[in-house]
Amino acid sequence: MIDLKLVQKQPELLGRALANRHSDLNVDDFLRLDARRRELLTEVESLKNRRNAASAEVAAQKRKGESASDLLMELGRVAERIKQLDGETAKAKADVEAWLMRVPNLPDASVPVGRDETENVEVCRVGEPRDFDTPPLEHGALGVALGGFDFERAARLTGSRFVVELNWAARLDRALVNFFLDQHTRHEGYIEVCPPYMVNRATMTGTGQLPKFEEDLFKLREADYYLIPTAEVPLTNLHAGETLDETDLPRAYCAATPCFRSEAGSAGKDTRGIIRMHQFTKVEMVRFAHPDDSYNQLEIMLGHACHLLELLELPYRVITLCTGDLGFSAAKTYDVEVWMPAQKTYREISSCSNCTDFQARRANIRFKPKTGKATWLHTLNGSGLPTGRTMAAILENCQQKDGSLVLPKALITYMDGVEIIEPK
């Protein structure tokens, strides 16, 4: 959530930021709502002041054994008016909050201004795409040919945009999870977590999925619970409502979880292969940082995501998302894109964001500095990495002329020594 004081004091700053994000929210609408709320508050609070003073007087008179009927009559009217104004004030407050909850985070000054994904800015390229003598197979077809993917049975079990992984593919999925988690926990200082895969409404609101993006989520019928679209949600909310000590920062968590996304509005997009599924497994990194240190932490976390691709010997590039492509909660985001030879293009495989104090305000996550009072810390999240898209990249980049797949060396111990996947 954005700082209410900032909106009140610098509405033009927010207005510009919203324009850069192509938001349809109108700051003037908000200022009117907020002025109305404050007007009502002032009125109802002065009435409550009167009520409190007079009620004390009633108590005093009763103790002395006097009748307080005059006061009681006045207070009856005051109470009625308060009740009416309380209702209006609550409504005005709810309006203000509802508006604030739909305002996206302010982009950092270093974020390029742009309309959409075509105006994202490339930061660097790492690794050389391989030359293929014959056009490389698309990962979905190759996975099916090697007996690892079964889309037909998945469709029968559930529906479209699901996959059954079999044999080496199921094993590779698990190998990737272990490889990623080992890397983060052994070498990069992340605390491993196994969180709930479904969370309540407050938790989804804390990280910014709700109230605006309900249609992207799967919701349970029996309870007000949602399936997590990413482990960012439970990991970031781990410390919701808490005040950490300054010496606890930075703190890093990672978790491998299934992720569930309804993919509303992406009909017809990425229908081939396993790029866009309703369910996938992802290792997520989340960091809690001191506000002065969060952009430094973003670079560190981006390094962790990139390092995994280097260990897997997959070519990638890093881009900075422009204002028009930035996610709701993020102030700055780097996307890591892996090279996909069949499509001759880089595809998103990781997204590393600094959410500054945006989620911390919503989820009320603070830290106590050595001197001074507790204030909101900064939260960051990044994929490190999703197993499905990583597997897709391995399939396309590591395929051989004879239809086999030579696995990256880093995975061999995780695959019990298996180096090559051969067609049956």
Next chain:
RNA sequence: GGAGAGGUAGCGAAGCGGCCGUAACGCGCUCGACUCGAAAUCGAGUUGUCCCAGUGAUGGGGCACGUGGGUUCAAAUCCCACCCUCUCCGCCA
């Protein structure tokens, strides 16, 4: 799912319609006194948030006793619903 107990400041805990929410009492923490220093002891301090006024240090006021409603001139206290924790029972991977 059933029965019972409980949720009050950083922690423990009292209060059970107005004199108790700048919330008794105890612990912790901060500052001070005593001390060469420390312990012990003594003293003082120790919630957040919103509104109004002020450049500001501040001052005035509202709200908050798990959450949300209700009754009342007045609710931590009475009523209703929900959430969570603990104990026991049942069911279950």
